Amino acid sequence: MKVYNHKKIEKYWQDKWESDGLYTPDVKNSKKPFYNLWMFPYPSGEGLHAGHAFASTGSDIYGRFQKMNGMDVFQPFGYDSFGIHAENYAIKINENPREVIKRTTKNYERQMRSLGHGYDWSRTVTTSDPDYYKWTQWLFLKMWERGLAYKKKAAVNFCPSCKTVLADEQVMTPKAAGKDPKDKNGKVLKNSDDLKVCERCGTVVEKKNLNQWFFKITDYADRLLSGLEKIDWSERVSIAQRNWIGKSKGMIIKFESEMGELEVFTTRPDTLNAVTFLATSKLYKEGEIIKEKIGKFSGKHVTDPLTGRKIPIWDTNYVAPGYGTGIIMGVPTHDERDMEFATKYGIDIVKKDPDKKLWDTIEKKKWGKKHTNFHLRDWLVSRQRYWGAPIPMINCPKCGWVPVAEADLPVKLPEIKDYKPEGTGKGPLANHEEFYKVKCPKCGGGAERETDVMDTFVDSSWYFLRYPSVGAESSKSKAFDPAITKNMLPVDLYFGGAEHSVLHLMYARFVNMVMYDLGLLDHPAQGGPASGWDEPFPKFFAHGLMIKDGAKMSKSRGNVVNPDKYVEKYGADTLRLYLMFMGPMDGYPDFRDSGIEGMDRFLRRVWKIFTGNRDIHIKPNQVDSPKVLSKLHQTIQKVTKDIQEFKYNTAIASLMELVNVLYKEGKFTNTTKEVLVKLIAPFAPHMAEEIWQEVLDQSDSIHIQTWPKWKEEYLKEREAIIIVQVNGKFRGQFVVDAKESTDQKKMVSIAKRDKKVAKWLKGAKPKKEIFIAGKLVNFVV
RNA sequence: GUCGGAGUGGCGGAAUGGUAGACGCGAAGGCCUUAAGAGCCUUUGUCAUUAUAUGGCGUGGAGGUUCGAAUCCUCUCUCCGACACCA
Helix, strand or coil, rough: CCCHHHHHHHHHHHCCCCHHHCCCCCCCCCCCEEEECCCCCCCCCCCCCCHHHHHHHHHHHHHHHHHCCCCEEECEEEECCCCCCHHHHHHHHHCCCCHHHHHHHHHHHHHHHCCCCCCCCCCCCCCCCCCCCCCHHHHHHHHHHHCEEEEEEEEEEECCCCCCEEEEHHCCCCCCCCCEEEECCCECCCCCCCCCCCCCCCCEEEEEEEEEECCCCHHHHHHHHHHHHHHHEHHHHHHHHHEEEEEECEEEEEECCCEEEEEEEEHHHHHHHHEEEEEEEECCCCCCCCCCEEEEEEEEEECCCCCCCCCEEEEECCCCCCCCCEEECCCCCCHHHHHHHHHHHHHCCCCCCCCHHHHHHHHHHCCEEEEEEECCCCCCCCCCCCCCCEEEEEEECCEEEEEHHHHHHHCCCCCCCCCCCCCCCCCCHHHHHHHHHHECCCCCCCCEEEECECCCCCCCCHHHHHHHHCCCHHHHCCCHHHHHHHHHCCCCCCEEEEHHCHHHHHHHHHHHHHHHHHCCCCHHHHHHCCCCCCCCCCCCEEEHHHHHHCHHHHHHHCCCCCCCCHHHCCHHHHHHHHHCCCCCCCCCEECCCCHHHHHHHHHHHHHHHHEEECCCCCCCCCCCCHHHHHHHHHHHHHHHHHHHHHCCCHHHHHHHHHHHHHHHCCCHHHHHHHHHHHCCCCCHHHHHHHHHHHHHHCCHHHHHHHCCCCHHHHHCCEEEEEEEEEECCEEEEEECCCCHHHHHHHHHHHHCCHHHHHHCCCCCCCCEEEECCCCCCEEEC
């Protein structure tokens, strides 16, 4: 028997696949393109961990399955290498981010290659390359052109440790961030859901009034919401997006007061008849957690439009200034919070049933008008940091903000030594005159560049558009080639973590919609089919998260599992199989060393089927025993369906069952062996290839063979097991020829003859007989 | 607080109205071997008993629907996730 040497064999096939261009499809002319995308990672210093391998393998299996189903699978890989995460790491080890990225991406590539994924290594993307960020800057210019980019002073989240502003979406509870909360001096605080911390470092954020660049994502709120209906996404992710957009239909009602008109947003105009006070956000303190509602009578009143009564205005701490109009109508009888407040301060409580007609009345009498409010805020994209794409805008004292000409892109990020953030409200580039002192492109006078850089999420908001065009001639003059894009996009399957539910996935959809509106995608205005798409990810699967010892893997916890050691010891195939077998793809499997041995054992058993061994007695005169034949077809069906539903764990289990049957029966054909190796190919690509080409002596790669099809006629076993129940309790079973098993009369009479069953029937005539063809007889007595 | 998801052997997990625990890990026994390892073959939810068998119990808990419920319904407990005084 040949010994399977995974170290040599895996490397051999990885190199061969690449030199044969097996995973490099013709993106321009492909007739059956399948864009299989896994969210690109940011290259961290620790390298790839088992959680990455878990997710990427899940994506790879699906891609390989599609390939065997005749699709031209395009599966790219790249690096989200710009931004705060990469930069923070570089600062920590006191190196320039540029140098760190060179090293970490190289390490990622080595690790990724070792897992044997079907990536197209000729088309990778690194967001910190000028080649790439030139187009990120171009994207900014497009936003500006469309009036979707603007700068304004706003109260924004500021991380005192990262010394930069953050988007709303990057601020979360310590638990959600997976970090221990810290104050601005780095002192660890008691963990509490009441704290709002920086996603990256866990430091409690502050609010600062700063002049910042925003993208007007709110213009797209309704489309981002309605678009969710037409895409096939994991339910929990759609729900998270829906909540984040937070559409509320209501009215803005005007109240007359001594100080003029006050506007109030409410979703319940039908409760206007029970309003007893107005509450403002005057005492609200940003960032402070409200433990108790506090209020102070303002001394002022408004007039209730309905009754003409004077009702008091209270300044309170429980109304958020950023939502609606920042003033609410207090309706104690229909809102628990208002009730609590009214009770505490002895404010009137009026009991009146809600009146639907009020919607009309208010509008007719012009007391107010219908208004839809969103939770979604504009996307804050500027960062006072070094490691990002410079914002391509120039501020001229005469002309105001002027965009950099497209021909002058990229605005290169200069190599500087003092790249650490200072927290002055300006980025490190603001210390470099040679960078920011420029001439105004419009009037030629002295002007200054913007010195902030863009948020990482801008980089990652369009990378999927770039991938297929990488290497194309046109990629030098365009962000993405129109013909290639038309052929390859939208993404057929997007595979990624649920933690990106509201961040990346919302931004990417938004940017894609803007590109669509610009006519840059497959848009009717371009002469393309009317099937223009503005959703980039019609199908998205949210995979779970691998944990270790009950917690998310993180360097600070010291529970990061490096896949290298398992690839070294067992090989990539065994590791892949193990990662997939641990549980369902959308679950939270806990990595353990025990268990991987079982996968190693399984693969060795598979190997022995093909290379012969005294452990398996393959009988001569090869035919498939009936048992083998039905099991084989059941397995084809099960594996096919399970892969389609990302239930890889049960797919692998059924492959094991098949192998167990083959060992037991020892009677099967070469055709059966070929089917087995094809079914295993997506999970264990190296061994499958070795068996296919070296043992079975086939000339083409197994990964471009046709996926096996099951035949209905073989699915059924020749014999059927009929279960006999008395009053729904299992009392016996018998085996009959499958053909007879649907004959109710016959089955009932056999069942009655069963000794054990007869005992339970006690000779009495059953009240009722229930018969499920081919499965079960149940007597009710 | 609101919205989601989940609770099944020693462990990871199967089963979405029809034999609960597939498959794997772990454990026990046997074969092989000078030996060890590997491999192969059994057994493995739990309790009772007259023990290769028979029966009871058993999917967080309590009810219900049904001939039949892990699965459907009602209430309840616990854990996890998202959002959060969103008006």
